Amino acid sequence: MLHLWHQMPLLCAVKILLLIIKMTDELKERLSRVIDTGRVVLQYGWIPFVVYVGWKQSTPRPNLLKLLSPLPSA
Amino acid sequence: MSDLTPVSPAAAPASAVATPAPRVYNKGFSQVKDIFNKIYQSRANLGLPNPGTTENINKEVSRDVLLTPFFFTGLKADVSKSFSLQPVFQVSHALALGSPVLPNYAFGSAYANENTMMQGNIESDLSLTGRAQRVWNSAHTSRAQFQLGDSQPAAxxxxxxxxxxxxxxxxxxxxxxxxxxxxxxxxxxxSLLQSVTKKLALGIETLYSMPASKEVPSDVSTSYFARYTSTNWIASVQARGTGQTVLSFYKKIADKVEAGIETEIGPNPNAMLLGTGNLIDGTTSIGAKYEFRQSIFRGKIDSTGKVSCLVERQVLPILALSFAGEIDHVAKTAKVGLGLQIEAGSEEVFEQQMQLQQQMANAGAGAGTGAPSTPSA
Structure with missing residues (x-):
């Protein structure tokens, strides 16, 4: 079980989480607004993000027209 | 594990008499550690294999031999374009017509390198399905999955x-x-799945649901699993916390032929709510999968009177056709699906893929077949 102590950051994160649970109403409202915004960003930003990472890492980098058109690229 | 242990007094050199003795943190602790190491050693000596996860307890039957996850109706066409293979980067367009579940249009992209995988699919109504996975090392893997959209009942x-x-x-x-x-x-x-012998694995899963509102009570349910893996067959039992019992049996009949039976017995929700039907309901499905050189055939018969089949055929290296059909003999209805898959990657990628396939074929021939733990390979 010794190796569990390597995951101290995880335990700290849980501790912080438990502290946040006992938070004020204002903080709660702000947090839920942040989560809502994050959700919208994730919904519309995830696909562009994956496409960008893939484009950046592939060699040769395909051009945008090739990348997005469904037609076979010659 | 041994590199973390504090230096034991026995290991200290003899010249250390003048200097203060190495610190022994706790005698009890070292004894406990000794016992733990002994248990660990004897467990390692048993040579038990990793049993897989509880989620995959009957994946050979429910996700490979039976065609249920692959079945579709109506017309569909998928165009996928690979731009790179190392790392994998692929973009896909999916069109569908006349299907109650498939969206009219969906755009997908996937990226994967050795330890990170990211994949997303956005449908014509702007709802997103995404997955991300990170392999930290050979033992630890983290995953995230999300479904976000206005049409979905909840994120x-x-x-x-x-x-x-x-x-x-x-x-x-x-x-x-x-x-x-x-x-x-x-x-x-x-959930925990533990190998008990080289062939038998037992598992337990506990689900704890905490609703956001105080009115709804929280709920706990526990499921139990058993899986027996023999040389060419696998049997598994699941006793779910909801009252469902799932029995499944998989057998590799020949090199390219696999068969599976799955039985699900459980309380019928209709009987409880509406008072119709038997109190306890069950369905059994029998399926087989044939792998030919250019095509894959899956057939299924179940106890509700449904006969279905799915044929996928690789017509050209870049073009695959699929046909799905189902006849419900009790309700006297039929469903048909026709699909087209086009791989429209660039030529360099295609060449890379051919090389990779050649390598994999060589590796597969070297490793030999017949191991039921990796039938999909």
Missing amino acids: LVQLEHDYLGPDFSLTLRALNPSITSGTLSGVYTG
Whole structure:
């Protein structure tokens, strides 16, 4: 079980989480607004993000027209 | 593990008499550690294999031999374009017509390197399905899955962590974890599958759901699993916390022929709510999968009177056709699906793929076939 102590950051994160649970109403409202915004960003930003990472890492980098058109690229 | 242990007094050199003796943290602790190491050693000596996760307990039957996850109706066409193979980068367009579940248009992209995988699919109504996975090392894998959109009844976010030990697998899962309601809410699952002998694995899964509102009570349910893996067959039993019992049996009949039976017995929700039908209901499905050189055939018959089949045929290296059909002999209805898959990658990628396939074929011939643990390979 010794190796569990390597995951101290995880335990700290849980501790912080438990502290946040006992938070004020204002903080709660702000947090839920942040989560809502994050959700919208994730919904519309995830696909562009994956496409960008893939484009950046592939060699040769395909051009945008090739990348997005469904037609076979010659 | 041994590199973390404090220096034991026996290992200290003789010249250390003048200097203060190495610190012994706690005698009791070292004794406990000795016992733990002994247990660990004797467990390692048993040579038990990793049993896989509880989620995959009957994957050979329910996700490979039976055609249910692959079945579709109506017309569909998928165009996928690969731009790179190392790392994998692929973009896909999916069109569908006349299907109650498939969207008219969906755009997908996938990226994967050795330890990170990201994948997303956005449908014509702008709802998103995404997955991300990170392999930390050979034992630890973290996963995230999300479904976000206006058409979905609720956003779905699932975080998962797998720990694959030498002879067990531990999975922790959180579905829609949230703290904004004032308490921790969401559905939390912990599951453990442990190899008991080289062939038998036993597992337990506990699900704890904490609703956001105080009116709805929280719920706990526990499921039990057993899986027996023999040389060419696999049997598994699941006793689910909801009252369902799932029995499944998989057999590799020949090199390219696999068969499976799955029986599900459980309380019928209709009988409880509406008072119709038997109180306990069950269905059995028998399926087979044939792998030919250019095509894959799957057939299924179930106890509700449905006969279905799915044929996938690779017509050209870049073009595959699929046909799905189902006849319900009790309701006297039929469903048909026709699909087209085009791989429109660039030529360099195609060449790379051919090389990779050649390598894999060579490796497969070297490793030999017949191991039921990796039938999909």
